[in-house]
Amino acid sequence: MSASVTVAIVGRPNVGKSTLFNRLVGRKIAIVDDTPGVTRDRREGLGRIGDLTFTLVDTAGYEDANDDSLEARMRRQTEMAIAEADVILFMIDARAGLTPTDEHFARLLRKADKEIHVIGNKAEGRAAEAGLVEAYALGFDEAIPLSAEHGLGLADLYSIISQAVDRADEAKAAAAEAEFDYDMVQKPAVDVDVNEDEGEDQAGDTAPLRWNPNRYLNVAIVGRPNAGKSTLINRMVGEERLLTGPEAGITRDSIMVPWEWEGRVINLVDTAGIRRKSRVQQKLEKLSVSDSLRSIQYAEIVVLLLDATIPFEKQDLALADLVEREGRAMVIAVNKWDLIEDKNAKILELRAECERLLPQLRGIPLVTMSGLQGRNIDKLMKAIFEIERTWNVKIRTAKLNRWLASMTEHHPPPAVSGRRLKLRYMTQAKTRPPSFIIFASRPDALPKAYQRYIVNGLREDFNLPGTPIRLWVRGGK
Numbered sequence: 001m002s003a004s005v006t007v008a009i010v011g012r013p014n015v016g017k018s019t020l021f022n023r024l025v026g027r028k029i030a031i032v033d034d035t036p037g038v039t040r041d042r043r044e045g046l047g048r049i050g051d052l053t054f055t056l057v058d059t060a061g062y063e064d065a066n067d068d069s070l071e072a073r074m075r076r077q078t079e080m081a082i083a084e085a086d087v088i089l090f091m092i093d094a095r096a097g098l099t100p101t102d103e104h105f106a107r108l109l110r111k112a113d114k115e116i117h118v119i120g121n122k123a124e125g126r127a128a129e130a131g132l133v134e135a136y137a138l139g140f141d142e143a144i145p146l147s148a149e150h151g152l153g154l155a156d157l158y159s160i161i162s163q164a165v166d167r168a169d170e171a172k173a174a175a176a177e178a179e180f181d182y183d184m185v186q187k188p189a190v191d192v193d194v195n196e197d198e199g200e201d202q203a204g205d206t207a208p209l210r211w212n213p214n215r216y217l218n219v220a221i222v223g224r225p226n227a228g229k230s231t232l233i234n235r236m237v238g239e240e241r242l243l244t245g246p247e248a249g250i251t252r253d254s255i256m257v258p259w260e261w262e263g264r265v266i267n268l269v270d271t272a273g274i275r276r277k278s279r280v281q282q283k284l285e286k287l288s289v290s291d292s293l294r295s296i297q298y299a300e301i302v303v304l305l306l307d308a309t310i311p312f313e314k315q316d317l318a319l320a321d322l323v324e325r326e327g328r329a330m331v332i333a334v335n336k337w338d339l340i341e342d343k344n345a346k347i348l349e350l351r352a353e354c355e356r357l358l359p360q361l362r363g364i365p366l367v368t369m370s371g372l373q374g375r376n377i378d379k380l381m382k383a384i385f386e387i388e389r390t391w392n393v394k395i396r397t398a399k400l401n402r403w404l405a406s407m408t409e410h411h412p413p414p415a416v417s418g419r420r421l422k423l424r425y426m427t428q429a430k431t432r433p434p435s436f437i438i439f440a441s442r443p444d445a446l447p448k449a450y451q452r453y454i455v456n457g458l459r460e461d462f463n464l465p466g467t468p469i470r471l472w473v474r475g476g477k
């Protein structure tokens, strides 16, 4: 089956385009095309992330001697890529920050009537944060952080490309339908009078998948060995599905088990640990951090599954910390709730423990459940959708600045060497997780405690429990 969508990677030399190309297409193919001495202004291959396949075009190769000016070649390359691609990944080096060449590309791309996503590559570690923030000055949507070299941030690429594939498939289906000259059946309007009970029944396995709202949600379930991950996933997707194996593609890195809940397609990101165990019927002795890390990186939402009889062990906290650092949204599911006798006392105790041990994720939802009995899976799903909303929240700049004014009035920033620090302006640079920039007169001098005051205030006043929140302080404006 040929790919229905063409994705082009565009950007100045050395930002990491080939590295991403090699990662998505597979090194072997790339090397074959990489003949020295041959002008290779672009390479094409079949890219793959999870179950998605697409045509990938890499526009690397300016280093070849040529009479043309660099600029002329870049223009030609970019125009060609624009013409051919359905989706354009405009890559910058988040470590190096913006350069005039990046801006040059941005000008070319802005004229194009194509779907363009800015990719901030080399985003592993803290060195990239400033570059990611700067990128938003290019005039596109927020930059998507990626590390082509380390394979981080692929979930976001997956989500972008899968939307494009869906749209292409829908267009193709519509074209085919038109060709067959069917009587077009009008879809019912939104307000259909459906009997409640019937509605429930229709959500059963015979109901067709509704690709709503146009995107998948990748959910990883992580936890210590024996927390009940396999039992829960089995319960969610049904025994049969797991026995016959996932229908979606299997990559080196991860397995997506597609599943539907109330009309949304959920990809359960399966850790290698679960697979391995179920295959060879052997318990893993220790948590494989790299397996969990991989799942977390593929996921948008992470469910941290605790065993209610031994909650908040060291490994659980390490996982929670990992999720926070990766900037994913998290729900804590307290599993094996059926084994707890004094449930009221236990939930109070757990809430208190959670506030104490995970202060960076204040207000994170705790869902008590039993995977074994299939109890409260609906509550878990509700919490997942709710945290997804929080993670994607976008707060308007005007509103933020009114809020900032009241925060600084209520509690002014300290004076440093006799001069009062001024917080001039605030804006939300990106979502997923919500990330904010404050422009200040002396950015380095703003104490961490004051930054925490701002972050905690954002959490409370804008109702953002349980998601990581990023805050950058910069000079200027």
Ligand code: GDP
Binding pocket: 012, 013, 014, 015, 016, 017, 018, 019, 020, 060, 061, 121, 122, 123, 124, 146, 147, 148, 149, 150
């Ligand atoms: P291209 O010219 O845009 O195709 O860039 P390359 O793919 O050749 O990469 C340029 C350099 O950046 C190489 O040395 C890569 O190893 C390095 N690089 C690529 N991706 C990453 C990344 O995610 N992180 C870091 N730190 N370096 C990267």
Ligand code: GDP
Binding pocket: 223, 224, 225, 226, 227, 228, 229, 230, 231, 232, 274, 335, 336, 337, 338, 339, 369, 370, 371, 372, 373
């Ligand atoms: P994993 O290692 O995290 O995948 O954990 P498993 O799914 O293999 O579960 C470990 C053990 O806990 C098994 O014996 C399960 O039957 C049991 N278990 C899982 N979920 C529950 C639950 O909700 N209640 C109880 N009582 N036992 C459970």
